[in-house]
Amino acid sequence: MPPSVSQLGAAVCQVHCILLLCHGRMQPYEILIEDAYNSNFDIDIRGIPDIGHLAHKNCAAVLDFLRARYMEDLIYTTADPLLIATNPFRDLQNTGPQWIQKYHASTSPEPPKEPHVFQIARTALERLHSFDSSQTIIVSGESGAGKTEATKQLMAFLAYVKNERKGNIRIQEAVMAANPILEAFGNAKTTRNNNSSRFGRFMQLQVGPEGGILYGFIRNFLLEKVRVTQLGVDERSYHVFYQLLSGASTSLKTTLHLLRPDEYVYLKGSGCYLCPNTDDAADFRVVGQTFEKMNFRPDEVNSIWSILSGILLLGNVEFQKKETEGVPDAADLTPEKKALLSQCCELLFIDSKIVEKEFLFNMRVIGNQEIQSPVSVSKAQVNRDSLAKALYEKLFDWIVLRLNQRIQPPRWFQIVIGLLDIFGFEVFQHNSLEQLLINITNEKLQKAFIQIVFSRVSA
Ligand SMILES: Nc1ncnc2c1ncn2[C@@H]1O[C@H](COP(=O)(O)OP(=O)(O)OP(=O)(O)O)[C@@H](O)[C@H]1O
Ligand SMILES: [Mg+2]
DSSP, rough: OOOGGGGGHHHHHHHHHHEEEEEEOOOOOOOHHHHHHHOTTOOOOTTOOBBGOOSOOOOOOHHHHHHHHHTTTTOOEEETTTEEEOOOOOOOOOOOSHHHHHHTTTTTOOOOOOOOOHHHHHHHHHHHTTOOOOOOEEEEEHHHHHHHHHHHHHHHHHHHOOOOOOSHHHHHHHHHHHHHHHHHHHEEOOOOOOOOSSSSSEEEEEEEETTEEEEEEEEEEEEOGGGOOOOOOOOOOOOOHHHHHHHSSSSHHHHHTTGGGGGHHHTTTTTOOOOTOOOHHHHHHHHHHHHHHTTTHHHHHHHHHHHHHHHHHHOOOEEEEETTTTTEEEEEOOHHHHHHHHHHHHHHOOOOHHHHHHHHHHEETTTEEEEEEEOOOOHHHHHHHHHEEEHHHHHHHHHHHHHHHHHHHHHSSOEEEEEEOOOOOOSSOOOOOOHHHHHHHHHHHHHHHHHHHHHHHHH
């Protein structure tokens, strides 16, 4: 059996290689005047790639050292056993196939000493096979730091094999191809990151001794469901909604009753429909092709689009007040909204009569009698939004399950490389339970980092 999400804490304690990221856009940092002396002023920033070798390691000195390296495009620095990566926000041409070869054991017995994300991957791979023990690489950092990009680079390294494999590389291609689907359904534009992961992802990869991904398994957790029904200013909902609305053919638009993004209550709150440097229609085609590659049947894909349309339309099922049974603001639906609800339910493949009853009434069973009492408009809205969020979450879980069916091994893994790409710390104007859970998870990881660094220092 795979470990449960709650067991991840244990996995964290067993890590051997760790990656830590900082945000490249440095914020002003205030320090006391007595800390401002740059005690590392005469060091060769290229000659010292590890913070541990600095003569002075106070906070100001370390930050200045990282800044100085960043200005020279040296975005990786170690704090052994951690790797700190600062986001360059531009292509430094340092992660392509040639760079993989520079660091890969099969092509480079003596890899460069300069820290790199590929150095971490190489160490994990070597330890995986020489100790016959699973390795986990934790990618942590605030939102927009570059965790997901780093995870993709790590996967590219693990997928590399020097000699064309004779065996079947379809699984490896499928593992890599899962990314566009996961990002379409689990990522969104936020004010910090145009492609922010709104879920945690733990990937388990079986990697051959010479490299190459043989099997994989994706474990998703803590999807930010509230984004489906509520958006902050300048933020978007999940990419896939905009991809469907802009990329669907005219006939699909008609069949699914698709509207413009600004006609959906769930999307128009933020006033933001476009994502910079993103072509939603082109991405829709990529996601469609990826579904095909991953063996999703055409009827399954059509059902996915239909459910997405139904979820969006649910937000437009608005209630009106009526006084009944002593409730002054009891929720009710006009005939027009009832028709809309039944259209939604058709798209969602559920019974509209049952849904209407669940939206509008509290049901209690007394003895063998079912008693229904009307609910207020605000309670009916909560019922409706809860359904939209739960449906989206179930859809996401089902997609991950189907992806896993394509990439998982016939019997459970013996040893794996784990890659943890979680959402970064975040503080919004309105923070929900989801932000609390996200930040607690980050705090736990931070604690693990500190313990690992200090146990190394004191050892
Ligand atoms: N190594 C890199 N080289 C160039 N650009 C990068 C690199 N890493 C990240 N970026 C840029 O920064 C953006 C944000 O990175 P990414 O999505 O990986 O952040 P994240 O840490 O996963 O954030 P979140 O917690 O919001 O998911 C990317 O879309 C890309 O434009
Ligand atoms: Mg991310």
